[in-house]
Amino acid sequence: MLVPAPRARWTRAVTSSASPDVLWRWVCQLTVAPYSYDLVDNLGRRSPRTLTPGADDVRVGQRLLVLFVVDTVVPGEHLTLRRARRGRGPVEEFAITYAVTPDPRGSRLVATVTVDGSRRGGLLRRLLAWGDLVMMRRQLRTLAALAAR
Template structure:
């Protein structure tokens, strides 16, 4: 078991270089989380774009108690670099239909000096795969904090990825 660093990912997905890796010059940790969806990659991508609307995790904690939408929001797929999402993040880069990479809105601040995530969508024989790669600097804090953050991130992101995969497969 690779918890809390890796959940639901294969060795090739863990080894894949992502745009998030380029955003953290001195990574101290790298976590991967992945799910398979019955949805086509195109449909799953539309739900990844919904992250600009809501976090799709535990809404009571990270969405001020408001439920993340269960229907696609028109225009959510019209991404732009610098666009804010999920309170703490901005879009750093994206390749429509393939990847969305976000980074901390205020780089180099807080407990983590740098924190970036790439959400990658790929075809799969069962539909599609959604793999999130989280790259963390955390130079300002020690390994214990990174370990605790890894567990917290796993709990929240597992819920997020499962929710997006299920919603994409249901439509």
């Protein structure tokens, strides 16, 4: 099990007018850049606004977004990332699944974040949830908008 003792799970989602295959290509761009707040997540460099050739060749074990490694990938459907190194303290394990599905309006991108950790980490997990909400919201909206262009 990826996160053996989940203590929190957050789900974020957006709808895009893009087709699922185009939105999937943009999800794969996470191998190139974070697509949230570049000043915070990308050392001020702007995440690319065009598709990077080969970025959709995502493989298990591939590192991305600095902290993560690809755990599973089903091309065109979902991508699951886990923390590259097991953590210690209030948040030990951290995993994110990005799933793309068809939607009557185009496609839907759903991200599910799962964390575990010690019982003492409740406050940190709540703070992490709010930070994740802000960063993930920006990331998903950016990917959906770029796919819809």
